[in-house]
Amino acid sequence: MDRAPNLHLQAHELVELYEQARRHADFAPDATQIHPHLASCSVCRELFQELSVVENRLAGLRSSQPGQRQAECPDPSAWYEIAAGMAPPAEALAHVLHASRCDACGPLLHEAIATLSGEMTESEAEQIAALAGARPQWQRKLAQQITGTVMLAPAPLSRWRNPWMTAPRLATAAAVLLALASLAWWGTARRNRPLSADRLLASAYAEQRTLELRISGAPYAPLRAQRGAEDSFVNRPKALLSAEALIAGQLASHPSDPYWLQAKARADLLEGKYEPAVDSLRRALQLQPNSPGILTDLASAYFQRGQAADRPEDYAAAYEHLSQALAVAPDDPVALFNRAIVSERQFLYHQALDDWEHYLRIDPRSEWADEARKRVDAVREKLKDHESQAAPLLSPSQVAGLASSPGSDSSLDQRIEEYLHVAAGSWLPQAYPEAGRADPSAMQALFFWPT
């Protein structure tokens, strides 16, 4: 930077001198020792010192606290997608620019980067290595759960009288059972699973039975009025409130435990909150595929939701899940009882009757059986009514004759689908045959057909 000492320094020269000086000192440099011109020119010296002020002002721009979100701020979850490169580049850059100027979004982006980027620290590595999830057995079991290859089917009692069960084999089986029990440590025993939640929910169910369907373990109770989500909590059974407190506490520390998810869903069902019940049970089912208990409760949640929201497709889902439960446990009384009711709701009376009869063979004497018998009688009555209505359809000439007597076609309306079927399949070919003579009464019936 050779120049005449009396010439003023240019801005870029001053900046260059300032940066050089700052590279050698952390504090504001002494201008008089930097350049001969600065020692003699107060104007340039003042400007040089101004650079320290600019630097301080730039340093003072730093936000010290997060600001309030504004209407134009993107959803907070967007920052993770941007930090991970999941958002489209142009959109991401516009959002990053927004965050760079926004005291609310800037810290969120900073947090997202800090969470998603950067190498694993030693302490993180140690903490992760200590987790159960780092063990190959845990990973294998999870893979099996995800793919539904873990089956929990109960062994029939008759096995114990099987000659195959010799002493050495029993010993081996005991050892295997012990190993399985150890493997299940993280799933059940470790969580100190109390039966009290089951008992409380069963007691709440029986105290004010609001569900037509059963939940396993609950004693018999007559059906009362339905409870809605808006009902006051003071009307809820005390046992339900206690169960909810217990479940909330346990779920906070075991958010992915199928047992507690199922318990929560049962509480939701008793509360009349069917949507969250469906969600929880679907998650529980992912964790424990093919569990008859979860499948049965999920069916109940669908059934209740279908009833509350008038969604017939939910009845079909309920029927399907109960069928899956019965495929695993064919004599499960609760699943049989519930499927019979779901079948009735779908007008599948023959299937309902089959399930009721199956149920009564398994449980012929309980109070539930009394309810089942009443339902069997009702279903038989309906089938009888239906069959009595199933008189032979009118012939084409009779239909044509009805056309001349106004108001007398209500019998046709009641069975309109059957008549449509016959008209298409039989009357039409008779009225307009490909060969041979046409049947005039069929032509008349089609002509006078009330539709």
Add this chain to the structure above:
Amino acid sequence: MGSYSSFSPDDLVKACAGSKNPAAWEEFIRRFHPVIARVVLRTARRWGEPSRQVLDDLIQETYLKLCEDDCRLLRSFQPRFPDAIFGFLKVVAANVVHDHYKSALAEKRGAGQTDALSEAARPASASPAVGSFDAMERHIFLQQVDEVLTRSTAGEEQLRNRAIFWLYYQHGLSAIAISSLPSIGLTTKGVESTILRMTRMIRSHMLESRGSAARRRAG
């Protein structure tokens, strides 16, 4: 297992999304566990000090989220760049953890208050206090600097340079952190160089505007 361990990340994802093969999933969990566990740990720590049990559950929850609706998330994943799956899994894991804690908070304080609570839980706006002289001065200075930055370049480069400058000065992000953003598209050295260039330009501009006045005063 041997065959799946030789699969590329994208092929492994396809294998898992398209089937219920336990060997493929075992390899998936084995391979992606470190990245998912790290994000779960870091995200959970933002909400407190999580127990091992909670961390294990949240990690498991992340895998289950990926399997939901017949692996809908995995099936819909379209890699935009090599190894994009890692970023995708990180986002899923972070969202699972946030959702868990938000819903726990909402349940604790009563349903339907989540938004109001999260807003209320935020500290008051940035210092200095809004409306104070310092705040106005800061605002004016921000505007001046941004005008200089805006004039310096155009197009996408301008957006990128301004974003880098403000992330560095206003939010204190390091050059490494800024360069980790894929949308910035620069290495750490590139970000450092941009910050240096922009800072130099601001300094020069500030001096030029003040210098001419000072020199006029001095005659």
